[in-house]
Amino acid sequence: MSEQSAGLTVEGLTRRFGGRDVVSDVSLQVAPGQVTCLLGPSGCGKSTTLRMIAGVDRPDAGRVLVDGRVLSDDTVQVPPERRHVGLMFQDFALFPHLTVAENVAFGLSGPKAERIARAEEMLERVRLAGFGPAYPHELSGGEQQRVALARAIAPRPRIMLMDEPFSGLDNRLRDGIRDQTLDILKEEGTSVVLVTHEPEEAMRMADEIALMRDGGIVQTGAPYNVYNAPVDRMAAAFFSDVNVIRGRVQGALTDTPFGAFLAPGVPDGTDVEIVIRPQHLRIDFDRDGRGPNPTPEDGVPARGTVMRARFMGHESLVEFRMDHDGSMLKATVPSVFLPQPGTALWLMIRRGRCFVFPVTG
Structure with a gap:
């Protein structure tokens, strides 16, 4: 055998x-x-x-x-x-x-x-x-x-x-x-x-x-x-909650409020979805009116308003309405983090933890 x-x-x-x-x-x-x-x-x-x-x-x-x-x-x-x-x-x-x-x-x-x-x-x-x-x-x-x-x-x-x-x-x-x-x-x-x-x-x-x-x-x-x-x-x-940011590819790049994302091999004009899990969003306060200093990994910061925050036992789930288009994004933070609704916070995306998929159907 x-x-x-x-x-x-x-x-x-x-x-x-x-x-x-x-x-x-x-x-x-x-x-x-x-x-x-x-x-x-x-x-x-x-x-x-x-x-x-x-x-x-x-x-x-x-x-x-x-x-x-x-x-x-x-x-x-x-x-x-x-x-x-x-x-x-x-x-x-x-x-x-x-x-x-x-x-x-x-x-x-x-x-x-x-x-x-x-x-x-x-x-x-x-x-x-x-x-x-x-x-x-x-x-x-x-x-x-x-x-x-x-x-x-x-x-x-x-x-x-x-x-x-x-x-x-x-x-x-x-x-x-x-x-x-x-x-x-x-x-x-x-x-x-x-x-x-x-x-x-x-x-x-x-x-x-x-x-x-x-x-x-x-x-x-x-x-x-x-x-x-x-x-x-x-x-x-299927494995977890995800956030979805939509864009269109031009020159192998997709422009978003968080900066440009690579979309290698995807034809120009293709609509894509950038998928990121809540634990891979980074949050910081708008302490000086300019937002946090981003790293190359984080890309460009975008601001959102806290709509709801809940403690889930081992992490906190914070839901935002984004300034740029009114879309909703979720972020999870270890331990207790419960900002008041209406608080303006800056979000940055860890580019290396994003997935880019062509829109189908």
């Missing part, structure tokens, strides 16, 4: 309902021990893609392979129970009439003593040793999730498919259980596909993010790259 064929391979998966593609030409390669997050808004095709990989939904086109073995194509459709794929969902799906140990052992084969031993081993790994005789209703939500994890991993699946598995957990529990889950899956060398609509969860868990929109993957890469080099405005905005 070649390195390239090890793990999960998805090639051109497509699914149509009512003459419309709900998943279109989705391709992925997930190596053993790698976590890939399918990230996107509700209805973009994430869960349908997961169901096709699991074998509970048949694609209209494309292939699914595990370790080079074809599980699904135009002629082959291996049933879900023979795919060696583990499944985890947000509702845990534990059997209420079975004990914790019986739940974990449910999908195992072989002699009873071996099944019991494997169940006890998995409960110990998820820090639930001694909970075997209990029933699911006697456990907390976090404990039930760990039982579901133990049950999913017990058969040693080559692939683990996870559909929003942590969304039902209290925020205080979520981070710890996510980290524990990742540690165990990586130790097992399992290829993981995680579906989520939460960018923070994807950034925390993924080795690779596949950003989905309208049934297709629009960008794939490491979390750092997807966040810092978004493919378009919508990709940037």
Whole structure:
């Protein structure tokens, strides 16, 4: 088996309902021990893609392979129970009439003593040793999730498919259980596909993010790259609030109230959007009537009037109406910074943290 064929391979998966593609030409390669997050808004095709990989939904086109073995194509459709794929969902799906140990052992084969031993081993790994005789209703939500994890991993699946598995957990529990889950899956060398609509969860868990929109993957890469080099405005905005400044390109430059911005390779006359996240705006008071002294990185200062300021817990969010065109911009400031509405402040943009995209549509 070649390195390239090890793990999960998805090639051109497509699914149509009512003459419309709900998943279109989705391709992925997930190596053993790698976590890939399918990230996107509700209805973009994430869960349908997961169901096709699991074998509970048949694609209209494309292939699914595990370790080079074809599980699904135009002629082959291996049933879900023979795919060696583990499944985890947000509702845990534990059997209420079975004990914790019986739940974990449910999908195992072989002699009873071996099944019991494997169940006890998995409960110990998820820090639930001694909970075997209990029933699911006697456990907390976090404990039930760990039982579901133990049950999913017990058969040693080559692939683990996870559909929003942590969304039902209290925020205080979520981070710890996510980290524990990742540690165990990586130790097992399992290829993981995680579906989520939460960018923070994807950034925390993924080795690779596949950003989905309208049934297709629009960008794939490491979390750092997807966040810092978004493919378009919508990709940037999916991860955080963004400010948008509009302009038109002339001579590879776009003129704005904050100075000229480079737009290399964009034809003259093209309308563009300059996108910047609120944390990359710099604020200063108009102490002397001239505004702050800009650095080359900051460009030209522009003045705005504070409309609202709120403390968000670890930062302050300040909203401005800009003098030059009445547009609204948002800036975030570490710690507490709550200027009164009506206060005139100067804003400068960190050019190196801006994205310039041609206007489409």
